[in-house]
Amino acid sequence: YNALPPSLHAEWSIKALQKGKHVLCEKPFAMHAEDAKAMVTAAESSGRLLIEGYHYRFHPVFAEVQRLVASGELGTIHTVRSNFSVRIAETPGSLRHNVPLGGGALMDLGCYPLHWLRTLFGSSPEILWADAICPKPQLDSTFELRLQFPNGPLCYVGCSMSEHLNRQHDAYLCLEGDKAQLEVFNLVAPHQGHHLRLTKYGETHDYQMNGDSTYDHQLAHVVACIKGETKPLTGGRDAIDQMQLIDDAYKAAGLLPRGLCK
Amino acid sequence: YNALPPSLHAEWSIKALQKGKHVLCEKPFAMHAEDAKAMVTAAESSGRLLIEGYHYRFHPVFAEVQRLVASGELGTIHTVRSNFSVRIAETPGSLRHNVPLGGGALMDLGCYPLHWLRTLFGSSPEILWADAICPKPQLDSTFELRLQFPNGPLCYVGCSMSEHLNRQHDAYLCLEGDKAQLEVFNLVAPHQGHHLRLTKYGETHDYQMNGDSTYDHQLAHVVACIKGETKPLTGGRDAIDQMQLIDDAYKAAGLLPRGLCK
Numbered sequence: 001y002n003a004l005p006p007s008l009h010a011e012w013s014i015k016a017l018q019k020g021k022h023v024l025c026e027k028p029f030a031m032h033a034e035d036a037k038a039m040v041t042a043a044e045s046s047g048r049l050l051i052e053g054y055h056y057r058f059h060p061v062f063a064e065v066q067r068l069v070a071s072g073e074l075g076t077i078h079t080v081r082s083n084f085s086v087r088i089a090e091t092p093g094s095l096r097h098n099v100p101l102g103g104g105a106l107m108d109l110g111c112y113p114l115h116w117l118r119t120l121f122g123s124s125p126e127i128l129w130a131d132a133i134c135p136k137p138q139l140d141s142t143f144e145l146r147l148q149f150p151n152g153p154l155c156y157v158g159c160s161m162s163e164h165l166n167r168q169h170d171a172y173l174c175l176e177g178d179k180a181q182l183e184v185f186n187l188v189a190p191h192q193g194h195h196l197r198l199t200k201y202g203e204t205h206d207y208q209m210n211g212d213s214t215y216d217h218q219l220a221h222v223v224a225c226i227k228g229e230t231k232p233l234t235g236g237r238d239a240i241d242q243m244q245l246i247d248d249a250y251k252a253a254g255l256l257p258r259g260l261c262k
Numbered sequence: 263y264n265a266l267p268p269s270l271h272a273e274w275s276i277k278a279l280q281k282g283k284h285v286l287c288e289k290p291f292a293m294h295a296e297d298a299k300a301m302v303t304a305a306e307s308s309g310r311l312l313i314e315g316y317h318y319r320f321h322p323v324f325a326e327v328q329r330l331v332a333s334g335e336l337g338t339i340h341t342v343r344s345n346f347s348v349r350i351a352e353t354p355g356s357l358r359h360n361v362p363l364g365g366g367a368l369m370d371l372g373c374y375p376l377h378w379l380r381t382l383f384g385s386s387p388e389i390l391w392a393d394a395i396c397p398k399p400q401l402d403s404t405f406e407l408r409l410q411f412p413n414g415p416l417c418y419v420g421c422s423m424s425e426h427l428n429r430q431h432d433a434y435l436c437l438e439g440d441k442a443q444l445e446v447f448n449l450v451a452p453h454q455g456h457h458l459r460l461t462k463y464g465e466t467h468d469y470q471m472n473g474d475s476t477y478d479h480q481l482a483h484v485v486a487c488i489k490g491e492t493k494p495l496t497g498g499r500d501a502i503d504q505m506q507l508i509d510d511a512y513k514a515a516g517l518l519p520r521g522l523c524k
Contacts, residue, residue, distance in 0.1 A: 081425060081427070081428070082426060083427055083428065087343075129397060131396065131397070133393045133394070133395055133404065133406050135391060135406075135408075142395065142406065142422075144395050144424055156424070156425040156426035157426055158422075158424050160404075160420075162418070162420050163343060163408075163418040164343050164375075164420030165434075166343070166432070166434045166445070166447075170428070174428065183428070185428075
């Protein structure tokens, strides 16, 4: 399990793979897409597993979101609103405020809504617009994006770790379809409390999904992959495309992809 | 009651005052400080009242915040976190997304935390840092500030009307003192649900203040002012200083004060 800062993900994941270890690597996967490619290549060469730790992905809540999208119950989804904001105070040694270590709100928080959207709607959205607030050079404390998936929805994405926020997490996804609307409150850590809200013909239905902690589901998935019972849901091409989107988002906001700024 | 867009506040408030009417003018008071001065001068010449509609100001919740600050119960307040964010969709004719009419998140939302802070700690903070996200030229959808009051606290201020937010209001004030911490949830519209949270020696006390709607309290205040029973709590020098701070915040973020952009 590579839980080091993003700047050390490539080096130590590759070293572990070369030593014959399977690797579960924390998100964000790498500093940029080139690093991600090198990591995935190392995994292929070693014949070992390299899985990205998007733990939300393995929880029954996300499976429910996928089910509703695939079932057509929402109709054509035209607009998506997504946000992940958590106040992260700047303290001495704070990883998230350290650009050379891979800091920034998009790296730490915005990567989640980007991954939700890529997983639900395919891997290559167009970035229509992006902008960030940077209290220090290259350090995004708040980031906003508009994305368009080919033949898919217009997506609004936001994230913030700003000091003015209160301490409550806001991890929110809203899928607006022409038949119904689905809102998910706390898609990142649903085991700490969550609900889904389905609104159809003006009627609102709130419900929850039973599940363990996202980390338990993730661990079960990793074990099943190692036993050869299933294939990894994250990592590989998905991890490279995810880092490419983060790189492109930084560029679209006039910033540098992490790893290119000193 | 002048509820026109900010771009029409000066003209129509002055006309009404000249016709001998008392005026309750919506916030933000004007497009910039120069307009605000002209309005206050017109009120003085006419001998009529010109009151700015910061309705939160007249509710018992704010009186309670003032009481706690003045009592010394919080000790020396060193840090303040404040935020007002509400998703405001961009629709055709949407006032808040129209810069010539006085749009922008700081004008419509951020003005509240700025006014809370000015009222609690005095009228002339230094702007240490400011930045905004602008989906269109000069149009701030998200705005963040750091302010320092002379011999007073460091204040973090944020506001956002971004499309990615969910529909819940977040109107939050947190005063961190060396003896205790006070958090206020929903200082803008406490009649729609609010609570105060006082944390002292690790113990948390949640409570509420009885009151009517902020607009009822505001109306009662206006009536009392007209009857000569009390003096206006908003307007005059306060309204000019408030617009000056908003002007300076736009400049500090590299934007133009409203009314100077076409």
